[in-house]
Amino acid sequence: MSANNDEINNLLNQDYKQGFITDIQADTFPVGLNEEVIAKLSKVKNEPEFMLEYRLKAFRHWQTMPSPDWAQLKIEPIDYQEISYYSAPKSKDNGPKSLDEIDPEILEAYKKLGIPLAEQEQLAGIAVDAVFDSVSVATTFKSKLHEVGVIFCPISEAIREHSELIKQYLSSVVPVGDNFFAALNSAVFTDGSFVYIPKGVRCPMELSTYFRINASNTGQFERTLIIADEGSYVSYLEGCSAPQRDENQLHAAVVELVILKDAQIKYSTVQNWYPGDKEGKGGIYNFVTKRADCRGENSKVSWTQVETGSAITWKYPSCVLTGDNSVGEFYSVAVTNNLQQADTGTKMIHIGKNSTSTIISKGISAGRAQNTYRGLVKILKSAENARNHTQCDSLLVGDKCGAHTFPYVEVKQPTAQIEHEATTSKISEDQLFFCQQRGLSAEDAVSMIVNGFCKQVFKELPMEFAVEAQALLGLSLEGSVG
Amino acid sequence: MKTDMSWLNTFRQSDLTHFEQTSFPSQRLEDWRYTNVSAIEKKQFALASQIEKLDDNAKSRLAAFTLNDCYHGIFIDGFFQASLSTLPESITVCSINEAATLHETLLAPVFNQAIESPHGFTHFTNAHFSDGIFVCINENSQLDKPLQIIHFATQEAMSATRHVVILQNNATATLIETFIGVETQTYLTSSVLEIFLRDNADLTLYKVQQDSDKAYHFGGTYVQQADNARFTHHNFALGSVLARSEIISHLETGAQCELNGLYLGANRQHLDNLTRIVHAKPDAVSREYYKGILNNRARGVFQGRIVVDEDAQRTDSQMNNRNLLLSSDAEIDTKPQLEIYADDVKCAHGVTVGQLDEKSIFYLQSRGIDEDHAKHILTFAFANEMVDKITVPSLHDCVFTQLLARFPEGAER
Numbered sequence: 001m002s003a004n005n006d007e008i009n010n011l012l013n014q015d016y017k018q019g020f021i022t023d024i025q026a027d028t029f030p031v032g033l034n035e036e037v038i039a040k041l042s043k044v045k046n047e048p049e050f051m052l053e054y055r056l057k058a059f060r061h062w063q064t065m066p067s068p069d070w071a072q073l074k075i076e077p078i079d080y081q082e083i084s085y086y087s088a089p090k091s092k093d094n095g096p097k098s099l100d101e102i103d104p105e106i107l108e109a110y111k112k113l114g115i116p117l118a119e120q121e122q123l124a125g126i127a128v129d130a131v132f133d134s135v136s137v138a139t140t141f142k143s144k145l146h147e148v149g150v151i152f153c154p155i156s157e158a159i160r161e162h163s164e165l166i167k168q169y170l171s172s173v174v175p176v177g178d179n180f181f182a183a184l185n186s187a188v189f190t191d192g193s194f195v196y197i198p199k200g201v202r203c204p205m206e207l208s209t210y211f212r213i214n215a216s217n218t219g220q221f222e223r224t225l226i227i228a229d230e231g232s233y234v235s236y237l238e239g240c241s242a243p244q245r246d247e248n249q250l251h252a253a254v255v256e257l258v259i260l261k262d263a264q265i266k267y268s269t270v271q272n273w274y275p276g277d278k279e280g281k282g283g284i285y286n287f288v289t290k291r292a293d294c295r296g297e298n299s300k301v302s303w304t305q306v307e308t309g310s311a312i313t314w315k316y317p318s319c320v321l322t323g324d325n326s327v328g329e330f331y332s333v334a335v336t337n338n339l340q341q342a343d344t345g346t347k348m349i350h351i352g353k354n355s356t357s358t359i360i361s362k363g364i365s366a367g368r369a370q371n372t373y374r375g376l377v378k379i380l381k382s383a384e385n386a387r388n389h390t391q392c393d394s395l396l397v398g399d400k401c402g403a404h405t406f407p408y409v410e411v412k413q414p415t416a417q418i419e420h421e422a423t424t425s426k427i428s429e430d431q432l433f434f435c436q437q438r439g440l441s442a443e444d445a446v447s448m449i450v451n452g453f454c455k456q457v458f459k460e461l462p463m464e465f466a467v468e469a470q471a472l473l474g475l476s477l478e479g480s481v482g
Numbered sequence: 483m484k485t486d487m488s489w490l491n492t493f494r495q496s497d498l499t500h501f502e503q504t505s506f507p508s509q510r511l512e513d514w515r516y517t518n519v520s521a522i523e524k525k526q527f528a529l530a531s532q533i534e535k536l537d538d539n540a541k542s543r544l545a546a547f548t549l550n551d552c553y554h555g556i557f558i559d560g561f562f563q564a565s566l567s568t569l570p571e572s573i574t575v576c577s578i579n580e581a582a583t584l585h586e587t588l589l590a591p592v593f594n595q596a597i598e599s600p601h602g603f604t605h606f607t608n609a610h611f612s613d614g615i616f617v618c619i620n621e622n623s624q625l626d627k628p629l630q631i632i633h634f635a636t637q638e639a640m641s642a643t644r645h646v647v648i649l650q651n652n653a654t655a656t657l658i659e660t661f662i663g664v665e666t667q668t669y670l671t672s673s674v675l676e677i678f679l680r681d682n683a684d685l686t687l688y689k690v691q692q693d694s695d696k697a698y699h700f701g702g703t704y705v706q707q708a709d710n711a712r713f714t715h716h717n718f719a720l721g722s723v724l725a726r727s728e729i730i731s732h733l734e735t736g737a738q739c740e741l742n743g744l745y746l747g748a749n750r751q752h753l754d755n756l757t758r759i760v761h762a763k764p765d766a767v768s769r770e771y772y773k774g775i776l777n778n779r780a781r782g783v784f785q786g787r788i789v790v791d792e793d794a795q796r797t798d799s800q801m802n803n804r805n806l807l808l809s810s811d812a813e814i815d816t817k818p819q820l821e822i823y824a825d826d827v828k829c830a831h832g833v834t835v836g837q838l839d840e841k842s843i844f845y846l847q848s849r850g851i852d853e854d855h856a857k858h859i860l861t862f863a864f865a866n867e868m869v870d871k872i873t874v875p876s877l878h879d880c881v882f883t884q885l886l887a888r889f890p891e892g893a894e895r
Contacts (some may be wrong), residue, residue, distance in 0.1 A: 070512070072821075379835075381810065394820075394822070396822070396824075396825035396827070397825070398825060399792070399795070399824060399825045399826070400792070401823075401825065402821070402822060402823040403820075403822050404819070404820060404821045404822060405818075405819060405820040405821075405831070406817070406819045407817065407818060407819070407833070408815070408816075408817050409814070409815065409816045409817070409833055409835060410813070410814075410815045410816075411805075411807065411813065411814050411815075411835045412812075412813045413807070413810065414807035414808060414809060414810055414812065414837065415837065416807075416835060416836065417834075417835070417836035417837065418833065418834060418835040418836060419832075419833070419834050419836075420818070420831075420832065420833040420834070421830070421831070421832045421833075422818075422820060422830060422831050422832070423829065423830045424820055424822050424827060424828075424829040424830070425827070425828060425829075426825045426826055426827070
């Protein structure tokens with residue numbers, strides 16, 4: 001083994017590839033948070049009056065809340081007055097009208113990230129909303145989507161132009177005071193994506209948002225709201241990255257999904273925020289609230305996440321299975337290396353009859369990282385014949401990391417069937433030896449075993465994402481084999 | 483309560499101070515999130531006092547639970563009854579109040595050392611215990627018959643007992659804890675047992691909690707297992723309206739720990755089981771298997787945690803929790819947890835909540851047994867799997883009788 005270690009280390013010792021900084025002029029608020037900042041934010045975004053009230057209500061509530069400390073995480077205290085809550089690339093007037101007006105530096109940045117914004121260069125079939133720091137800089141294929149009635153636009157635009165939908169659905173899944181970070185997000189969110197799929201429409205292409213943090217000392221607070229009306233379907237992808245910096249940056253997003261009768265949303269995330277360096281310096285704090293409400297009968301939501309980045313991940317994409325026969329799925333691969341920490345999992349709240357849920361969680365912990373699965377399966381009395389199957393597997397790479405499994409199962413309905421199983425293991429010498437004996441190098445063997453371990457989740461990802469996820473997995477485990 | 487034992491008094495005082503500050507645990511604490519003990523405080527129980535003699539009714543209840551092939555240490559309302567007890571002479575065994583002076587050199591160095599995360603109930607018990615048992619088995623010795631400790635509550639009051647068991651190197655013993663009370667009496671029994679197993683010692687411990695259906699019960703068992711020590715625990719939670727059982731064991735190199743449990747809840751019973759197995763050193767093995775059946779408005783709680791410390795390489799650990807809900811008002815909350823800091827480990831846990839296996843029901847039906855009866859048989863068998871693990875014949879019969887009383891349709895034809 002030891003002869004191979006250097007080789008593997010070298011191969012895996014690649015740096016964070018998305019760590020570059022784009023040099024552009026930006027309008028950035030001075031650091032600090034108070035009601036004036038929020039009023040200014042709302043004004044800059046040209047928001048209607050009701051949004052300012054909404055934000056202030058959230059802010060006032062947030063001030064009364066303590067920062068949560070129950071997760072298996074060590075978090076340096078965050079000074080919320082040392083963060084700038086708005087940073088936008090400078091533009092001539094109110095946002096670019098077409099690609100020609102976007103700062104070429106930004107276009108270049110997205111190009112480097114592999115997200116071309118010019119439609120003809122794109123893989124056919126994916127529409128992208130590109131969010132740069134606090135604002136959406138471009139949304140592609142808007143007009144093509146418009147033909148079938150799909151609304152796909154920055155949420156700040158939706159607030160101005162589709163305020164009825166916003167009033168009806170915003171915070172209807174994640175209430176303003178739901179938790180500390182959701183409240184903060186509600187007060188200061190700057191942009192994000194809004195999607196509305198009308199009745200009976202199968203969205204003709206995959207929708208995607210790419211989040212990029214560029215400015216320093218800023219937090220990114222994005223908000224995503226997706227509404228799938230009766231009988232509709234949409235597949236939505238989310239990706240993200242940030243420059244390599246020594247200080248921690250806060251990313252506190254809220255994602256709300258509303259799924260009506262017979263509709264379906266497939267939500268995939270590849271999270272690759274800057275994880276900090278090998279000594280744990282810098283990196284993004286990724287504190288995200290994601291929740292889907294399956295309101296109608298036969299509605300379905302599927303969360304798939306590949307979490308490789310961030311210094312700290314605190315994220316529990318949840319499904320509220322309100323409708324009868326509704327389905328919730330959660331597929332997750334969470335990789336932590338060096339000093340990364342992740343406390344992630346899901347909540348499945350069964351309310352409707354015959355609702356079913358599946359949880360497949362794969363945690364990989366390497367270096368000195370701590371990786372925690374935390375999940376809740378709750379079967380309310382009304383959820384006759386509810387079904388849940390949970391499988392949580394942890395893989396340990398190295399003897400200084402930790403893998404923890406904290407499931408909560410609460411059942412109030414005798415006809416419910418719940419199964420939960422969890423295992424923790426490491427890549428054994430035997431497995432490695434077997435592969436090497438058949439001519440694979442040690443690093444290929446590790447990569448093959450890890451990919452096999454995650455396969456159940458990767459097969460749920462759309463194709464382009466699956467390729468990216470596998471590549472990321474190799475990168476994230478840099479220097480961890482030994 | 484004796485006051486002359488200064489070293490023990492120091493513990494009492496400090497725990498009393500803690501208890502006065504914190505009182506019983508609140509649901510805000512993670513380990514108590516599913517169990518609300520405020521009802522105990524509302525009852526405002528007085529501390530139990532020594533009673534003169536038992537009435538006939540109480541006598542017959544005590545006799546029914548006194549096992550014939552065992553030694554006996556009997557506590558009534560927390561007070562040791564030397565005249566009713568039959569203690570073995572081959573080992574060191576006496577009440578803990580006596581041991582505090584007689585065996586100070588054995589007891590003082592270990593007292594309170596196994597309680598790693600104290601809370602309101604351990605503070606309460608340490609502050610207010612009236613007595614308890616002290617057992618020490620010498621190196622290479624064996625206890626020839628099981629020792630049964632009976633806790634019998636007769637008064638509407640609260641009683642606390644505090645016990646310490648030490649098994650020196652290569653010692654072997656079987657202990658049985660029985661908790662009973664006068665039927666329909668309301669009371670609080672709180673018991674804390676510390677166990678120290680030295681190298682290669684082997685202890686089998688049974689706990690049968692059959693308190694009255696209005697009683698409140700807390701029982702904490704805290705174990706330190708030295709190298710290669712073996713600890714087997716069988717935990718039966720059958721009685722009381724609100725019961726909390728805790729088993730926490732700390733395993734050194736090569737130790738083995740087996741925890742079995744059965745909780746049968748009916749009516750408005752609330753049965754909470756917390757277990758924690760800490761693998762502190764390499765090569766230890768643990769197995770945990772808890773089963774629950776909840777009927778009527780009963781609520782079951784299972785909180786199991788396996789901790790594998792950084793040093794504990796080659797740990798082999800399995801935890802399993804299976805539950806049956808028989809009524810639409812019953813509830814189960816289960817929280818099986820793995821906390822792992824070492825890489826070369828085999829750890830797994832599983833939980834199921836559900837109904838009886840359809841195929842098994844069908845099999846029985848195909849052999850001419852109607853559906854209801856088939857369900858009764860399978861429910862009985864589900865619980866009986868745990869009862870069958872009891873190897874002390876008189877105890878097996880005693881628990882089996884309780885099981886039959888719960889599920890009469892399951893066994894008869």
